[in-house]
Amino acid sequence: MATNDFLPVLLGGDANAYGMARSFYEEFGTASRAIGKGAFHICQHSKILTFDVTEPNLEDDDVFTRTLLDYAAAHKGQTLVLVPCGDNYTKMLVRNQDKLRDAYRFNIMSPDQFALLSTKERFYDTCVKFGLEFPKTCEVTPETAAGFEPPFEYPVVVKPSNSVAYWNCDYPGKKKVFVVQNADEMRRILAGVYSETSTYRDAMIVQDFVPGDDTCMRVMNCYSDTHGKVKMMALGDVLLEEHTPEGIGSYGAIMTGYNADINERIKGFLEEIGYVGFSNFDLKYDKRDGSFKLFEINPRQGRSSYFTTASNKNLARYLVRDVVYGEDRPLDVATLDDEVLWTMIPLDVIRTYVSDPEALARAERLIRAGKVRTSYWSPQDKSLARWISYQVNQRNYRKQYAACFGHRGIDD
Secondary structure (H helix, E strand, C coil): CCCCCCEEEEECCCHHHHHHHHHHHHHHCCCEEEEECCCCHHHCCCCCEEEEEECCCCCCHHHHHHHHHHHHHHCCCCCEEEEECCHHHHHHHHHHHHHHCCCCECCCCCHHHHHHHCCHHHHHHHHHHHCCCCCCEEEECCCCCCCCCCCCCCCEEEEECCHHHHHCCCCCCCCCCEEECCHHHHHHHHHHHCCCCCCCCCCEEEEECCCCCHHHEEEEEEEECCCCCEEEEEEEEEEEEECCCCCECCEEEEEEECCHHHHHHHHHHHHHCCCCEEEEEEEEEECCCCEEEEEEEECCCCCCCHHHHHCCCCHHHHHHHHHCCCCCCCCEECCHHHCCEEECCCHHHHHHHCCCHHHHHHHHHHHHCCCEEECCCCCCCCCHHHHHHHHHHHHHHHHHHHHHCCCCCCCC
């Protein structure tokens, strides 16, 4: 397969974008370009990712399409592979895909599919239809918030149905996800979410709290080709989540996993609805009934999805085979033969905060075997500036876990 006969164009500037840039470089030897509202530290001082366009108003439809069409015109004659690396950019590409089809190669769901899956309450309706288990769930809106009580017992989890709108709002005490212990906490949380200082007016999802620590979490990454056939699946066993208010629900450390039943169920779900593109599922093992509860599907690869590439299932490989070369290959599934420990956080943080002895022993075995991969520090992208940035990043993680670990309630 020839290299450098296409140019990856990434929408975004965070760990997700850098993980995709690493995937393209490791598989094809091709450096990526980025377009976005700005670049996080992880994307700076890089030899494999160049931030070509910074546009603060990129979430405006007219600005989005004009920026991308102008960029394509400036690279006329090149095959441009477009990859959204975030909820907002995915949403923009879904909405404007018809205007960009002639200029870029990409694989993205239809607006109807996105509407079905992008808000969590509609996602759970779809789960019921296809027999996927999920926690007891209801929703609350601005109109029903006063005096709201869930139809199941506390503790419960409260999170936004529209993650893009919630990310863009602000109010005192905001957290990505709340664990709520009683009616008084529920009242105070909803008062903040729907306060005058907050712009968020979509539903909040309320769920039965599934007991268990971070090691009960699982994450699944998939790629479905332009014909709706699943071509890649990689399951991750979570070691630690992030624990800052804005980071709850994001993963800090993952080990390659495998579960044939989960693979079969999710593959069937995706192919039944004709899903195309990358998908990212969050699940949790429920010790009460021995089942895995499906929390949500993200219609994109996630910020931790580089663990898939680290597990020998390179994210860029399947996209390029599909949209550039038109290849039709059999399903490729990560197994424990591909086992690695992927981490965004320092190893000493893992050793300090992972309490499950079996999971920690497994992590130590992978560390001793040298099977550790990070998103931030790449052997192909070394420089003094990146080393300093990486060390600052790791120091900050140590401080954040010391200050925030286990703090998921309104008063934490």
